[in-house]
Amino acid sequence: MTRGRIGARALRDQLGDWRGDAPAYESLSDRVRLLLLDGRISSGIRLPAERELAEALGLSRTTVAAAYxxxxxxxxxxxxxxSGTTTQLPHSRPGAPAVGGTLIGFTHASLPATKLLSTVLDDELLDDYRGHFDTIGYDGVGQPGLRQAIADWYGRRGVPTDPEQIVVTTGSQNAIALAAKALVSRGDRVWAESPSYPNAYDALRDAGARLITTPVTVEDGWDMAALEAAFQRSAPTAAYVIPDFQNPTGRSMSVRDRERFLEAAAGAGTVVIADEVTSEMDIDRHAVLPSLGALADAHGAEVVLIGSASKQIWGGLRIGWLRATPQLARRIAAERGSTDLAVPVFEQLVVERLLPRSAEIVEERREQLRAGREAARAAIAELLPDWAFPARLEGGLAAWVNLGAPVSSQLALAAHARGLLVAAGPRFGVDGAFERNLRIPIAADPEDLRRGLEVIAELWPAVNRFARPDFESYAGTVA
Structure with missing residues (x-):
């Protein structure tokens, strides 16, 4: 894909196995709509010419014209x-009733604000904020007080850190993008898990990466043999990993797997980008696992750590950070001007006050996530008994559910028509896989979870009826 346009072959790959029982033009149109709703294709992208796409898909030009x-x-x-045909998102969806009159979103795995947030919004905070009015209000690394608070937070987690190693960002996505931009040149190989956080895939691709992946599954975690072989064979420039409560599978790397991972990275000269945004979303893991940053030196690996206040404190606080070597941190700060100049001061002051209370917030989140997990587990057992809810889900923000049939995309599209926004399983892969899976956010309100799953249960018989038997062996769909 080039900027502003997607080629026929690239669109064919994104479509995956799109054919259903409906007329071909309807099935093609539906799948393109889903790619837009999932974010796998952006709004404003010019689609291939009708003749080009027809040749790539083995269709008549008339069929593609009807789909467009x-x-x-x-x-x-x-x-x-x-000018051709350009994608867009409709401003409204007439005739698409919301669930119970209210739109429900299963696409974001995020919690509401911690109850501690309001306790720091006081006159003292406002006075501190006013004290910054005589400055220019931005810098490339973040407020000194927040950088010290983040360094202290790492220290409590067994990763001694100096504030000069911290760069404050506008959320974790910005941190991933900045790290990718600093580490990756166009055409470089970059390793990532599959499935994984889709916006990280996007950031790595935007930096020019050629992605190579190995699997992580709900049942078995990381395929370490495949991972080590990929590092030896490809020597990736960088590697992106979510070692704790992986998104979307919920798995956590064992200590031994962390060591093997770092050994493989060090042997290949690979810089690790470790996304720790969900590291403290623990429900009942009953094990304190070391940060990759704490193990890195012993294995000769370089690790960039990604963190965020948005999941733990509130999504409305767009504060993230990265921890790197002082040299890399300075390089990122010097280069970030092409994307953004700084982070809002007020939000930094808020997070600076709340990070020292992270233990209290973790306990609050533990109870919220436990309630969501049990609500989702109970509703699926009752309403969708053929689905497989993870037997082992010790934390994280979502459950990676196996539907038992490769119909995730069809289900997501049907749910959208009912006002329920669901990200289809392939959104979390790189090659159209994971049609058997759906990510259910246990961070959602338990009542909303129940209502959304009731809608899915109503749609399920009709969607499942059209699962084709030949899909049963579709490579990569079981996770």
Whole structure:
């Protein structure tokens, strides 16, 4: 894909196995709509010419033209003579009733604000904020007080840190993007898990990475033999990993697997980008596992740690950070001006006051996530008994559920028509896999979880009826 346009072959790969029992043009139109709703294709992207896509998919040009017309009529595309067909998201969805009159979103695994947030919004905070009015209000690394608070937070987790190793960012996604930009050149191989956090895939690709992946599964965790072989064979420039409560599988790396991972990275000269955003989303793991940053030196590995206040404190606080060597931190700070100049001061002051109370917040989150996990488990057992809820889900923000049939995309599209936003399983892969899976956010309100799953249960018989037997061996769909 080039900026502003997607080629016929790239779109074919994104579509995966899109054919269903509906007429071909409807199935094609539906799958493109889902790619847009999932974010796998952006709004404003020019689609391939009708003839090019027809040749790539083995269809008639008439079929592709009908699919494009269907997209335009539904508000998901527009056309100008001589400019082709461009994707868009409709401003409204007339005729698509929301669940119970209210839109429910299963696409974001996030919690509401911690109850401690309001306790720091006082006159003292405002006075501190006013004290910054005579400054220019931004810098490339973050407020000194917050950087010290983050360094102290790492120290409590067994990773001694100096504030000069910290760069404060506008959320963890910005941190991942900055790290990728600093470490990756166009065409470099970069290793990542599969499935994984889709926005990380996007950031790595935007930096020019050629992604190579090995599996992580709900049942077995990381395939370490495949991972080690991939590092030896490809010597990736960087590696992106979520070692604790992995998104979306919920798995955590054992200590031995962490050591093997770092040994493989060090042997290949690979810099590790370790996403620790969910590291403290513990429900009942009953084990304190070391940060990759705490193990790195012993194995000769370089590790960049990614953190965020947005999951632990509140998504409305767009504060993230990265921990790197002082040299890399300075390089990132010097280069970030092309993307953003700084982070809002007020939000930094808020997080500075709350990070020392992270233990209290962790306990609050533990109870919220336990309630969500049990609500989802009970609702699925009752309403969707053929689905497989993870037997071992000790923390994290979501459950990676196996549907037993490769219909995740069809289900997501049907749910959208009912006002329920669901990210299809392939959103978390790189090659159209994971049609058998759906990510259910246990961070959602238990009542919303129940209501959303009731809608899915109503849709399930009709969606499952059209699962084709030949899909049963579809490579990569079981996770």
């Amino acid at each position: 017309r269907s997209l335009r009529e539904a508000g998901f595309a527009s056309s100008l003579q001589g």
